[in-house]
Amino acid sequence: NAGVMQNPRHLVRRRGQEARLRCSPMKGHSHVYWYRQLPEEGLKFMVYLQKENIIDESGMPKERFSAEFPKEGPSILRIQQVVRGDSAAYFCASSLTSTSSYEQYFGPGTRLTVT
């Protein structure tokens, strides 16, 4: 059973470009979460999605950031007009259910560098 997959692993963008980060959850998981990790810091929740629905986007910046989890295909985190402050590691996690006792399984992350 493949784990959570993210691609690309590394992404370099110039200021003003768009960044698209993809996440395929574990087989059978329908709950997807995105987190951002700044250097030497913990993870900050961004958004929680189920298929075709955004359940909680309380951690998403109000502008330039969007996320989707379509019926078919991976979840996408999209950052428009990137700025240097967007440089970070972005992790996707998935879970089998939304029950608190179930752990989230993490992907290897996408490291975004904005030059």
Place this chain on the structure above:
Amino acid sequence: GDSVTQMEGPVTLSEEAFLTINCTYTATGYPSLFWYVQYPGEGLQLLLKATKADDKGSNKGFEATYRKETTSFHLEKGSVQVSDSAVYFCALNNNNDMRFGAGTRLTVKP
């Protein structure tokens, strides 16, 4: 809101030393508690978990006990190895709201 506070690092130990990384939490209700480990350049891996008070999670020689009276979930290992060098994150999940501590970097020297 809910939060997790864990011992600041970095922590440097010699091989076979005893490890404790403190973690306390603030939450309403009955969260589940987790320890995750992150090796360089990788994502987080679940190390252990406990879903109710007095539960003890254990894995690979690591242990942590869910103490509701002290709102703590301290991570312990009796004898660390060089391969345990990583960043350790304490986390809670309360009604599907996951919160992480800032992480504690552990370095084990031979």
